[in-house]
Amino acid sequence: KAIGANAGYVRDLLDPAKNTMPTIDKLRAIAQELDTSVDYLSGDSDAPEVVRSEVTLSDKHIDWRGPDRAEPGIPLVGTGDCADLEVCDVSGDMIQIQRSSFDPDHHVRMLQRPPALRGQTDLYAIYFHGESMEPRFEAGEVGIVDPRRPVRTGDYVLVQLNGGDSDDVVSVLAKRLVRQNAQEIILEQFNPxxxxxxxxxxxxxxHRILQQTELLFG
Incomplete structure (x- = not known):
């Protein structure tokens, strides 16, 4: 009845004298209702259990990247050209160094966070100004700064400068760290x-300016 057959069909199927064989469609239907295989019913297999694959097909879209977790963007803080800063070079001569204005409270826009930097919420970004670090940093490029990473000799750094009468930051230098001690910080620029x-x-x-490998791989 489950496969849509009448009593006469079942009687003929069970009568050895008639040697009735079901069609392949009927055989599949019988196997499905008896929870066995066509091979078992036809004598080609001794195992009545149906072999089931662990792999299934589904029309449902699967997002292999996992759940979409909202990540905050990286603030691009306000920087701009600023008056030069008079400093002392290693030979003792006073020279003029390019510096940039700095307004951490003004966000120009929010940058999309690279996947390698997910979860690092203290990052901020700046525009490079002037030509002092060319060709390493071109004017108008964006650098991402990580306040939490330790600064080491040889790193490219963002030095936040105060006005001398308080710790309030008034400008910044984007340079390469040569060395530092308790009295001074020694920096290098490329041009001149x-x-x-x-x-x-x-x-x-x-603060440390992240390099390309850190942006890609964390």
């Missing part, structure tokens, strides 16, 4: 090539 020092009394913070 010069190594110079800034008194620690004028430095509020030194």
């Amino acid at each position: 090539a010069v190594t110079f020092s800034v008194p620690k009394s004028k430095v509020t913070r030194v």
